[in-house]
Amino acid sequence: MISEEAGKALLRLVENGVSESAERLATLSGTAWQTQTVSIREVSADKLLDAGAGPDHEQHGSYFAMPGGVFLVMFPKTNSARLVEAFASKAKSKPEMSEFWVQNTLAEIANVIVHAVANTLADACGDVFFLSAPSNSVGKRQNLVRDAPNRFERSGKAFVLMAYVCMQSEDLSSDCSFVLMLSAQRRDKLLKALES
Amino acid sequence: MAAQLRVLIVDDSPPMRFILRGYLEQAGHAVVGEAEDQPQALASFRELRPDVVTLDLSLVNEDGLSVLKALREQDPAARVLIVSANSQKKVVEFALASGAAGFLGKPIEPVALAAALARATQS
Numbered sequence: 001m002i003s004e005e006a007g008k009a010l011l012r013l014v015e016n017g018v019s020e021s022a023e024r025l026a027t028l029s030g031t032a033w034q035t036q037t038v039s040i041r042e043v044s045a046d047k048l049l050d051a052g053a054g055p056d057h058e059q060h061g062s063y064f065a066m067p068g069g070v071f072l073v074m075f076p077k078t079n080s081a082r083l084v085e086a087f088a089s090k091a092k093s094k095p096e097m098s099e100f101w102v103q104n105t106l107a108e109i110a111n112v113i114v115h116a117v118a119n120t121l122a123d124a125c126g127d128v129f130f131l132s133a134p135s136n137s138v139g140k141r142q143n144l145v146r147d148a149p150n151r152f153e154r155s156g157k158a159f160v161l162m163a164y165v166c167m168q169s170e171d172l173s174s175d176c177s178f179v180l181m182l183s184a185q186r187r188d189k190l191l192k193a194l195e196s
Numbered sequence: 197m198a199a200q201l202r203v204l205i206v207d208d209s210p211p212m213r214f215i216l217r218g219y220l221e222q223a224g225h226a227v228v229g230e231a232e233d234q235p236q237a238l239a240s241f242r243e244l245r246p247d248v249v250t251l252d253l254s255l256v257n258e259d260g261l262s263v264l265k266a267l268r269e270q271d272p273a274a275r276v277l278i279v280s281a282n283s284q285k286k287v288v289e290f291a292l293a294s295g296a297a298g299f300l301g302k303p304i305e306p307v308a309l310a311a312a313l314a315r316a317t318q319s
Binding site: 090 | 208209210211212214215218219254255256259281282283284285286287302303305
C-alpha cells in the first residue's frame with residue numbers, strides 16, 4: 001500500500017499536471033476553467049467503486065491507454081456542445097456539428113488535456129508515457145470508469161492507483177472529469193522515481 | 197509577411213486538421229494535402245512534395261516517430277514539424293535527434309505556429 005507521504009507527493013504532482021490541463025482547456029475554449037476536485041486512492045480493480053459524486057448522466061468518454069495504465073476523460077453529453085463550438089470557433093469556417101464531429105472534437109480536447117498530466121508525471125520520473133490514440137465510448141460515468149481497468153494490461157496484484165479530477169467552466173456551462181489508473185507495477189516505478 | 201509554404205498535414209483527428217488548416221490558410225500558406233496514417237503520409241509526400249509536413253505523434257495505427265523516420269528515409273531533406281500534445285522531455289529530444297525540424301506542443305496558437313514554421317524552414 002502507498003504511504004501517506006508518497007500519496008501526498010503523488011497528489012502534488014497530479015495537481016501540477018491538472019493545473020496545466022486547466023490552462024490548456026482555457027486556451028482551447030477561450031474561457032477559464034476551475035478545478036473542483038483532485039483526489040487519489042488505491043482500489044482493488046475487481047471492486048472498483050464509482051469515481052466521484054454527482055449525477056450519473058451519459059458521458060462522452062475517451063480512453064488513452066499505455067503499458068500499465070489508462071486515462072479516461074469524460075464530458076457530459078448534455079452540456080458539451082458549447083465546448084465543441086468554442087474549439088471550432090478559432091478556424092475560419094464553421095464545421096457541421098454532427099455526432100461524429102462532436103465526438104472527435106471532444107476526443108481531441110481530451111487528448112490535449114490528458115497529456116498535460118501524463119507529461120508532468122513522465123518528466124518527473126524521467127520516463128516516457130506514450131499514450132494510445134483515443135478510444136471513444138458513450139455511457140454512464142460508472143460504467144465507463146468500471147471498464148477502464150480492462151483497457152490496459154496488468155499482471156500480478158490487481159490493485160490500481162486511481163486519481164480523479166473534475167473541472168468546470170461557468171461561462172460554457174461545461175464540465176470535464178478524468179480518471180487515471182495505474183497498475184501496481186507502474187505505481188511502484190513512479191514512486192521509486194519520485195523518491196530518487 | 198512570411199513566404200507562402202506548401203504544407204502537408206498528418207493527423208488522425210479531423211477537428212485538429214480543420215483547425216490547423218484554418219490557421220495555416222489564415223497565415224497565407226497553402227495546405228496541399230491531409231493524411232491520417234503512414235501510408236497516406238508517404239504517398240502524399242511523394243506526390244505533393246510539400247515544403248513542410250506537420251506531424252502528430254499519436255496516430256491510430258502507428259506512432260508518429262516511425263512516420264517521421266519513414267519520411268526522412270524517403271527524403272533526408274524533408275522538413276517535418278512535430279505538432280503534438282505529448283511534449284515530454286525525452287520524446288522531444290528523441291524526435292529532434294531523429295531529424296524533426298521542430299516541435300510544437302498542442303494546443304496550438306497561431307503565433308507559436310508561425311514561429312515554429314519559420315524556424316523549421318530557416319535552413
